[in-house]
Amino acid sequence: MLAKADYFKPIDPSLQNAEFIAVAPRGFWRDVWDRFKVNKRALIGLIVLAVIVLAAVIGPVLSPYPYDGMGTEINAKMSLKHWFGTDALGRDLFTRSLYGVRISLLVGFLTTFINMVVGVIYGGIAGYVGGKTDMIMMRIVDVIYAIPSLLYVILLMLIFGSNVGSIMLGMCISGWIGTSRMMRTQVIALKEREFVLAAYTEGASARRILLRHMLTNALSPLLVQATMAIPQAIFQEAFLSFIGMGISAPQASLGTLAQDARMYMTVYPHQMFCPVSIICIIIFALNFISEGLSEALDPTRRH
Amino acid sequence: MALLEIKNLSVDFKTRNGVVHAVRDVSYQIDTGQMLGIVGESGSGKSVGMLALMGLLAKNGSVVSGQMLFDGRDISPLAEEFHGDMKAYEKAMEEIRGVKIGMIFQDPMTYLNPVLKIGTQITEGIIKHDKCSKQEAKTRAIELMKQVGIPSPEDRFDQYPFEFSGGMRQRIVIAIALACRPRLIIADEPTTALDVTVQAQIIDLLKELAKEKNMAVIMITHDLGVVSMMCERVNIMYAGKIVETGSLDEIFYETKHPYTKGLLDSVGTHAGTGRQSLLSIPGTPPDLLKLHSGCAFMPRCREAMNICRDYQPAEVCFGADHCASCWHFCKDRADEIVKAQEG
């Protein structure tokens, strides 16, 4: 309580604190997470995806059935013993679906990751160096992009056989182009930003500017793009497997499971229904995450 | 009767981190033909008050109290006339905004539609509110363009905003603001984005037009130079409050509030030229989310006293209408003021 006698005495300067900052210190990613978790759909998507990933990783280990083990019960219905039933060769479909999820997620995440890395490096260099180098690099991109990616996959399958590796390689050959174009535009815009100029006048190397200043600030749109690219890759793999160009038996992906079930669709619809709905759930979850992430990363929503 | 009278206006914004009291209990008035300057730094609430008047607050902002009497009619969204009916309020504002009250903004490019010919943009308002033919509207628009000093207006009528320079664009915005013969013009930093020599042209233009058409002008600016060139009265705002109000000369030569003094020292009004001649206000403008109970300027004030930290000062008037809110002038009423704030 302020004594009356002290009312009009000059204030102690330490009580003035004119450089006071009212907000609590918070990093960028902390902020992003705070915004992300308010978005219910995105949060549910993240939880669902986490459950699926966990199931795919530890599920097959706990399952009493091997993925290629044939049994005597063929085309069994969904039951407590066989959650998704069995296929025409008596293999447990739940175990096979979990394996399929493994492959789908592997293809989705790994190809996207490779595409991101290649695209960021390529686009970053083109945008940063500029001039003739940029022109030549972008023309090369145009040429690669001119050939449909399906053609690459088919060619690689002919050479390396149909396995996960050749599918992923095929999807990577032209998959990084979108990222590289995006990164290039980002870098060209960031080049004129004052904090990049500041780093430049401090004598920072090109590598440092690209990695520390440009990549960190281009990361938001890149991440959003990546979360959209993952479901696309999963879909593409499923599609290739479905048209019979995917991995070969006894391995299974969600796509080949659907392909195998096609013949019995009218009799045993659950064989088709289970893998397809897993694909749907994964893709929904990823799309929700992507949407939530792009909102959380959008700097215009920052106060 | 005053043309516009603002009484106890308060505006709040809801943000993620809490409620921001952007305008706190602001009252003032302006008469027909008068030029009022509202001076303040970013975050002082000088623009927010005007946006509230025009019904243009962002979605998270709202008028929480106060009256805004334009020509005797309360045009606040809280006015009795509207009974809290926002549709009725919006409809009423459409008849006022841009018609009876014209607006000029800082960046003409964000105000002008880049894909519409400027002729269309000027005539739009005329046709809508005067209900005249296209041809009449065009004649009026060209007349307006001539008045605001656009050379060969007939040819430029059909051009797009990007074909104009910054100064010319601002002239077009002024022409649009004048189109419906408003009685009041609100100019929000109209010259800040312009070059110095162009700024001088625009200020002269506004001054001439206001005199000729007997319009009142509210000039919102951070630039004391602009104010001394064109205003008759000045309100100085800090952290959502008017800390000092008076005639131009009273503000500059009989300065009362320590913040006003600091501002004048900062621009070197009373200083000579040469180095080391500026006195500045220390520190940084306050965060409106975390204001303490006392005077918002206390943390940066050279003359702060103990009482400033805990209690708000009351407004004290020195002449007909030269008033300031500072504890240095209301010491004798301290007991009464403190009691009122504690109760």
Next chain:
Amino acid sequence: MREQEPVIKVRHLKKYFMANRHILKPSDYVKAVDDVSLEIYPGETVGLVGESGCGKSTLARSIIRIYEPTAGEVIYKGADITHLSNAKLRQYRNKMQMIFQDPYASLNPRYTVGEIIGEPMEIYRMYDKAGREAKVQELLELVGLKPDHISRYPHEFSGGQRQRIGIARTLALDPDFIICDEPISALDVSIQAQIINLLEKLQDERKLTYLFIAHDLTMVKHISHKIGVMYLGHLVEFGDADEVYSNPLHPYTRALLSAAPIADPKKARESKRIKLEGEVPSPIHAPEGCPFCTRCAECRPECRITPPIMANQDGHKVACFKYV
């Protein structure tokens, strides 16, 4: 003559940007900086003033080699740095630093204040981690902030505070020449004076040399020893600050001086303003002769033919035919 050697000497510097590439006829160029020469001596502040598009920022960026000059020389303490490769330029980079205009854009939003101010020292491998932190805290106090602000992010600060962080960063390498590229024009009035005073204090303490860029003359007069006025890529007047203020020679300088709003109603009422007609012409189609001839009230026939050369009147230089 002066005995001291200039810190920065700019000789006939030109920087052209290609505006439209034509194949059959010569391409259009924007002559952003056209034949500018000036010298900056140790411990002094040269104020560079001009309206938008006059080339003042381009000149600054060409001096500090963000842009490659089209022609001419930049000499730092006797060494020609115009054509040095990036690697060789590194030994001068720490001596020349720049403060930028927009305090919201000049600090990388992803890093803490400590990382931002510490970065130049990291690049030059100065001190170990703890030493750098101590130095950052020292610099923060030097610019009037608190040592515990070190772990905060730029968006938590106000504009003026950010600009002070920017100043602390430029000081990290102990430079002797700093280009201030409109460091106050994005700031509030009360903060502008703060920054000017801080820059002056630092100059006195650390014997710094400044090139201070601004778009009008009101604040520049409080910090500059000398003033240069630019118009459409040309330096039209250069001289001691007091001289340029009390006795402006070039018609453009006079107009610029009188157009600046005076924050003093009595003086504003008394002052007779020179009204300039029109606006700065496009730099792609700049006038043939004197760049200012399209807006000049005193334009003579010879002004339209060739650009005037700098006339030197006891160190007060002006490029106008009136003084040739």
